[in-house]
Amino acid sequence: xxQSLKEELDALTAVAAHNGRRFRLLQRPAWPNAxxxxxxxxxxxxxxxxxxxxxxxxxxxxxxxxxxxVGIWRLIELFRTHGVxxxxxxxxxxxxxxxxxxAAAVREGHELADHMWEHRVPKxxxxxxxxxxxxxxxxxxxxxxxxxxxxxxxxxxxxxxxxFLYNSHGARSHLPYLVCDDDGDPAILELPFHFAIDDAMFxxxxxxxxxxxxxxxxxxxxxxxxxxxxxxxxxREGGYLNICLHPFxxxxxxxxxxxxxxxxxxxxxxxxxxxxCEEVARHCLAQNxxxxxxxxxxxxxxE
Amino acid sequence: MPWKQGYTISDEISLADADVRWPDGKRCxxxxxxxxxxxxxxxxxxxxxxxxxxxxFAANDGLDGLLRALAGSGLKxxxxxxxxxxxxxxERIREIVGRGHxxxxxxxxxxxxxxxxxxxxxxxxxxxxxxxTAIAGERPAxxxxxxxxxxxxxxxxxxxxxIELLLEARYVYMGNGLADDLPHYWVTDVGQRRAIxxxxxxxxxDDQFFxxxxxxxxxxxxxxxxxxxxxxxxxxxxxxxxxxxxxLHPQHSGWGHxxxxxxxxxxxxxxxxxxxxxxxxxxxRHWQSAYPAASQLGLEASIWxxxxxxxx
Numbered sequence: 001x002x003q004s005l006k007e008e009l010d011a012l013t014a015v016a017a018h019n020g021r022r023f024r025l026l027q028r029p030a031w032p033n034a035x036x037x038x039x040x041x042x043x044x045x046x047x048x049x050x051x052x053x054x055x056x057x058x059x060x061x062x063x064x065x066x067x068x069x070v071g072i073w074r075l076i077e078l079f080r081t082h083g084v085x086x087x088x089x090x091x092x093x094x095x096x097x098x099x100x101x102x103a104a105a106v107r108e109g110h111e112l113a114d115h116m117w118e119h120r121v122p123k124x125x126x127x128x129x130x131x132x133x134x135x136x137x138x139x140x141x142x143x144x145x146x147x148x149x150x151x152x153x154x155x156x157x158x159x160x161x162x163x164f165l166y167n168s169h170g171a172r173s174h175l176p177y178l179v180c181d182d183d184g185d186p187a188i189l190e191l192p193f194h195f196a197i198d199d200a201m202f203x204x205x206x207x208x209x210x211x212x213x214x215x216x217x218x219x220x221x222x223x224x225x226x227x228x229x230x231x232x233x234x235x236r237e238g239g240y241l242n243i244c245l246h247p248f249x250x251x252x253x254x255x256x257x258x259x260x261x262x263x264x265x266x267x268x269x270x271x272x273x274x275x276x277c278e279e280v281a282r283h284c285l286a287q288n289x290x291x292x293x294x295x296x297x298x299x300x301x302x303e
Numbered sequence: 304m305p306w307k308q309g310y311t312i313s314d315e316i317s318l319a320d321a322d323v324r325w326p327d328g329k330r331c332x333x334x335x336x337x338x339x340x341x342x343x344x345x346x347x348x349x350x351x352x353x354x355x356x357x358x359x360f361a362a363n364d365g366l367d368g369l370l371r372a373l374a375g376s377g378l379k380x381x382x383x384x385x386x387x388x389x390x391x392x393x394e395r396i397r398e399i400v401g402r403g404h405x406x407x408x409x410x411x412x413x414x415x416x417x418x419x420x421x422x423x424x425x426x427x428x429x430x431x432x433x434x435x436t437a438i439a440g441e442r443p444a445x446x447x448x449x450x451x452x453x454x455x456x457x458x459x460x461x462x463x464x465x466i467e468l469l470l471e472a473r474y475v476y477m478g479n480g481l482a483d484d485l486p487h488y489w490v491t492d493v494g495q496r497r498a499i500x501x502x503x504x505x506x507x508x509d510d511q512f513f514x515x516x517x518x519x520x521x522x523x524x525x526x527x528x529x530x531x532x533x534x535x536x537x538x539x540x541x542x543x544x545x546x547x548x549x550x551l552h553p554q555h556s557g558w559g560h561x562x563x564x565x566x567x568x569x570x571x572x573x574x575x576x577x578x579x580x581x582x583x584x585x586x587x588r589h590w591q592s593a594y595p596a597a598s599q600l601g602l603e604a605s606i607w608x609x610x611x612x613x614x615x
Binding site for chain 2: 048049052053056057058059060061062063065066068069070073093096097098099100101117118122127130131134203205206209212213215217218219220221222252253254256257258
């Protein structure tokens with residue numbers, strides 16, 4: 001083999017090996033009360049912020065505004081009907097736009113977690129840190145307690161430094177897994193979220209500026225079938241499912257009706273643990289990396 | 304609300320289901336919109352658009368089919384019409400109005416106005432209004448800026464001036480907004496509570512995005528999916544006692560299997576006794592009298608803080 005090709009293969013092999021040390025996949029968790037599956041209902045409360053960040057035209061902003069005026073309230077009502085708790089991933093800015101909806105979510109027992117300050121992770125570390133701290137403070141002002149989770153691409157080290165226990169972004173496993181630092185020590189827990197279980201992939205025209213030929217125009221029945229199949233698979237395996245909902249997408253009446261049927265059907269299966277991300281994260285960490293729980297508690301006390 | 308210019312167009316929370324009232328104690332409002340725009344691009348209707356096979360079908364068989372389906376179910380619709388289309392087919396427009404449907408404006412030639420100067424856009428609104436008035440005998444109460452199939456975004460395009468210009472041109476309502484699934488107020492001046500009544504639109508209930516979309520020949524036919532969306536939304540909104548709207552085009556919904564599905568759905572709607580079928584102007588007048596902006600709009604001062612590292 002020519003020397004240059006060998007060097008290239010060696011370098012790529014080293015990349016794979018290094019990446020393998022960055023994540024520690026976990027065994028099937030023993031859920032509380034011998035539950036067969038843990039379900040996290042997660043809400044990405046972007047409203048019009050991402051549309052504004054992308055500099056989209058006025059009607060797109062109005063489309064997002066539906067999420068704050070209408071959709072978030074319907075999701076809260078849906079969760080109340082079924083007696084389930086959810087995690088609301090909230091950009092910090094939303095606290096200045098929809099404080100009443102967030103206060104209502106907190107009163108209902110839902111968890112508020114970070115979804116960046118304005119739906120972006122700044123490249124400059126100091127700005128990223130400022131955004132994360134500001135969002136943390138804004139959420140804490142409404143919920144009365146410091147958030148401990150994020151859905152973002154913030155570096156794990158930064159999330160850990162501010163006392164966070166989990167992120168919910170990548171999908172490297174069906175099950176929650178640990179993201180490790182450079183020394184191979186666990187830094188944070190990842191609660192896997194998959195784009196196929198994300199409402200925006202099915203119902204949001206021009207999501208991430210997608211071209212017309214690839215528009216997302218599904219009817220609710222089809223998504224119901226796909227998501228029920230995803231649930232059944234993890235239920236059989238004894239696993240985990242994270243369902244990502246955007247208030248401006250799923251808050252539409254026809255989709256609330258679909259989610260109502262879906263949650264009803266999931267509740268009909270014995271041993272389904274509907275929990276907040278925080279509850280799942282603490283449970284997984286206590287079993288697999290209790291040191292992170294202690295460190296996070298110490299960071300919170302230090303602040 | 305905490306109002307934020309450039310982010311929000313209306314107040315913080317929509318009207319709750321329990322607070323929605325329709326005339327005569329009806330349970331749910333239904334607004335059917337028929338869009339007669341033929342523009343294939345942002346510049347508005349071109350000679351090619353007027354002479355395409357779809358244009359001929361739309362003006363004849365397609366429109367006949369929609370009018371028959373509406374008449375058969377006893378339902379009225381609002382026709383969103385570019386002034387140019389009314390100029391080309393004045394007899395058909397008078398026939399539509401004669402059947403009890405409402406004529407509303409949809410631009411001068413169904414164009415994207417987002418790049419026009421304020422003066423140019425105002426002139427086009429005035430000209431379109433005059434032309435439609437001359438043909439229909441009455442000034443339109445409603446204005447639509449519905450999307451074209453080829454638009455990058457499916458919400459319809461307006462400029463930064465459009466809504467204020469519509470108020471200045473004395474329009475009663477804006478026909479397509481996305482911030483609610485009830486009529487709502489689109490605020491142009493938060494200090495003065497200046498706002499236009501806006502009717503809901505959503506692209507998931509608009510046939511042009513399901514019928515050979517994005518284009519004849521290469522697009523996908525999802526008419527069955529559209530029908531499921533309409534039914535699911537109608538059932539859900541009927542239960543809530545809110546508002547259902549659908550957007551039709553003669554060249555799309557007027558064809559074959561699509562028309563058959565539409566006829567069946569409209570017949571079902573027409574048989575619902577608790578349904579209030581109204582045109583855009585009727586919806587707007589009811590809303591303005593039952594929920595006037597002066598008392599209904601819950602606008603609170605912004606609590607937004609600016610930071611050098613953030614969007615303003």
